[in-house]
Amino acid sequence: MPGVLSNLRVVEVSAYVAAPLGGMTLAQLGADLIQISPKSGRIDYNRWPQTDDGKSLYWAGLNKAKRSIRIDLARPEGQELAAALIAGKEGDGGGILMTNLPSRGWMSYEALKQRRDDLIMLKLTGNYDGSAAVDYTVNCASGFPMVTGDGTQPINHAIPVWDIATGLYLATGTLAAVQHRLATGKGQEVSIALSDVMLATVGNLGYIAEVQMTGRQRPAIGNHLYGGFGRDFATKDGRAVMVAAFSDRQWQSLLRATGTEERMPHVAAAMGVDLADEAGRYAARDAIAAVLAPWFAARTLADIRQAFEGSGVLWGPFQDFRQLVAEDVRCSTANPLFREAEQPGIGTYLTPHIPLSFGAAPHGNIVPAPALGQHSEAVLADVLGLSSGEIGRLFDSGLVVGPDRE
Amino acid sequence: MPGVLSNLRVVEVSAYVAAPLGGMTLAQLGADLIQISPKSGRIDYNRWPQTDDGKSLYWAGLNKAKRSIRIDLARPEGQELAAALIAGKEGDGGGILMTNLPSRGWMSYEALKQRRDDLIMLKLTGNYDGSAAVDYTVNCASGFPMVTGDGTQPINHAIPVWDIATGLYLATGTLAAVQHRLATGKGQEVSIALSDVMLATVGNLGYIAEVQMTGRQRPAIGNHLYGGFGRDFATKDGRAVMVAAFSDRQWQSLLRATGTEERMPHVAAAMGVDLADEAGRYAARDAIAAVLAPWFAARTLADIRQAFEGSGVLWGPFQDFRQLVAEDVRCSTANPLFREAEQPGIGTYLTPHIPLSFGAAPHGNIVPAPALGQHSEAVLADVLGLSSGEIGRLFDSGLVVGPDRE
Secondary structure, rough: OOOOOOOEEEEEEOOOOOOHHHHHHHHHHEEEEEEEEEEOOOOOOOOHHHHHHOOOOHHHOOOOOOOEEEEOOOOOOHHHHHHHHOOOOOOOOOEEEOOOOOOHHOOOHHHHHHHHHOOOOEEEEEOOOOOOOHHHHHHOOOOOOOOOOOOOOOOOOOHHHHHHHHHHHHHHHHHEEEEEEHHHHOOOEEEEHHHHHHHHHHHOOOOOHHHHHHOOOOOOOOOOOOOOOEEEEOOOOOOOOEEOOHHHHHHHHHHHHHOOOOOHHHHHHOOOOOOHHHHHHHHHHHHHHHHHHHHHHOOOOOHHHHHHHHOEEEEEEEEOHHHHHHHHOOOOOOOOOOOEEOOOOEEEEEOOOOOOOEEOOOOOOOOOOOOOOOHHHHHHHHHOOOHHHHHHHHOOOOEEEEEOOO | OOOOOOOEEEEEEEOHHHHHHHHHHHOOOOEEEEEEOOOOOOOOOOOOEEEEOOEEHHHHHHOOOOOEEEEEEOHHHHHHHHHHHHOOOOOOOOOEEEEOOOOHHHHHHHHHHHHHOOOEEEEEOOOOOOOOOOOOHHHHOOOHHHHHOOOOOOOOOOOOOOHHHHHHHHHHHHHHHHHEEEHHOOOOEEEEHHHHHHHHHHHHOOHHHHHHHHOOOOOOOOOOOOOEEEEEOOOOOOOOEEEEOHHHHHHHHHHHHHHOOOHHHHHHHOOOOOOOOEEHHHHEHHHHHHHHHHHHOOOOOHHHHHOOOOOOOEEEEEEOOOHHHHHHOOOOOOOOOEEEEEEEEOOEEEEEOOEEOOOOOOOOOOOOOOOOOHHHHHHHOOOOOOHHHHHHHHHOOOEEEEOOOO
């Protein structure tokens, strides 16, 4: 697999979003990412969204560029084989495990380290004490659903934010541990908890400190930007746009493009604030919006697009998923991020690369998600150097299986 | 700075969330992260949330563990000095720039590469064509605000999701490029666009493919889980909890803990679905919730916590930021993620480490965000080897400034 990473092999034993995304990120960077799935099947293999005939588009999306082997992990010989694959051979760029499944017994760091002293193990749990949690049960605790929308009721995000951030921390953590191993020869266990990613993020954004230092907390302010001017406006043709102004330049551009430069000093006077200051614009946000709203209401999305073209206004249209695919040129092969790629068994659709573009390793073809067990044979030969006879015996005994026949 | 990364120096020229988070992530891993700020000040230095006297808790949260130098970047000599800091000396672990500011002229990859052939430059733009975008104007286009809440109006998330994911991609991309440089001796430019992170994520989760392959799109379903059973329930004491069941085990645990095992077969019969199947539970979600709701409504949050303790039910309370800080043991120094740490000029509050825990490099003290210019002198001496006389002349000429006197 071409990519900026070479000589890196990671074994993933995972389910759902975070660990699969962490593994896929490394695979998209060029690592040989081997996903071991249990012979009995994966718990996340059918998750929605699905095709009309029940194939998971979600699973296909989060497992691109990986190799798949299916092993009977319920049998000790299967566990032995999986452990051997994880360990590889000292110095071979492998010996790296990423998992969000309970890592006891054969899959514990201690047991695997017996096989390879410089083993690196990335271990994801729900909470720091090892107890279970998922994005939904972490998000509700984060404070954000209480300030999403108008605050009359908690509103969950529709994006698995904490899973996504955790997956990317896992990728970062793997590369940091690999760098440490290159420098020192030493492996290590690297732990992360889904709820710690939430907690660190709430802290990094200042919301824990805000409570502790001021006694206040961020209010629910609908689609407004907190501490500046930004919000949604309805258009003449039933659409909506988001407008934001952080810098003075962006603010002045917005007033110029909407012809409201002469009115805003009156807003400032009426509200008793300085609109050159972000805090002043936040305090006067409803009055500012009242002045701007008729401009948007009198124009279609196309009119607004034309008026804002080259104006320096920071804005964007609200779009549903269909509109995103149908109308947004960024969501097309005009954007080097995308290729029309075939996912075997599903069909050909617009598929993203990793959103990092490396000068030294330009995007190649999209490598689709594997069929479960598609690389069972190849992985045993490549990693463990097994002969075709030995591999045949593993298949005959049912310890390893290949892809299902359609 | 202790940490798993050693001998890595990254210069950050940045504003807002994504690039500062990317830089902080590397700093928290042990890199020497030098943030160059313009003498005239930073555009993000006062962003909300703030203390009562206007200090930015947001800026303090996103710039921990960095060193700060202030340079007059408007003067060619200042640009020359910044370029020299970015380049460092061949082989010294530096020569890495992370920026989300326009990188023209002296700060272009081409210009900096003239100074150091193996330069690595991480360049963040709004859109792939270089045009501007921020989290708010990217998120509105993502499709998610249209399926957040009940779908009657677009609802923005309150978490800067795309900024956070982009920051973590930047950290991953830096480490991948460093690894490539270690292996090949070659540097490179690594580009990423904020809207590409959104697009790749929408694609990875299957929502682009869902539109293209089925013509359908994910509907707005309030706080329900898409394609399974999960939602919020109101409690007797005016709180709310989130409950989710992915696996059969989690589903059975929920029925057992709420005493609804005997009723659910009637729900299945009434709705004509198989509740052993996630799709069946999704189809019958309102009927399931109608059976479960009275159980929650008859109990306080404390009752529910007690009933679910050790039950295997996947659940969590909704909390606002104050409740998170006051009530959640995970948000306290009982959790190794946190320390009570002093941020000079603001005070002492609960501050998170990076949510990755490395066996070979345990968390040390929290290093707070620097005062702007706090390390101006040290950085010039460390990186460029300037004498105190040379440094004095740079301060005298106003090209470099130290921290403001309080």
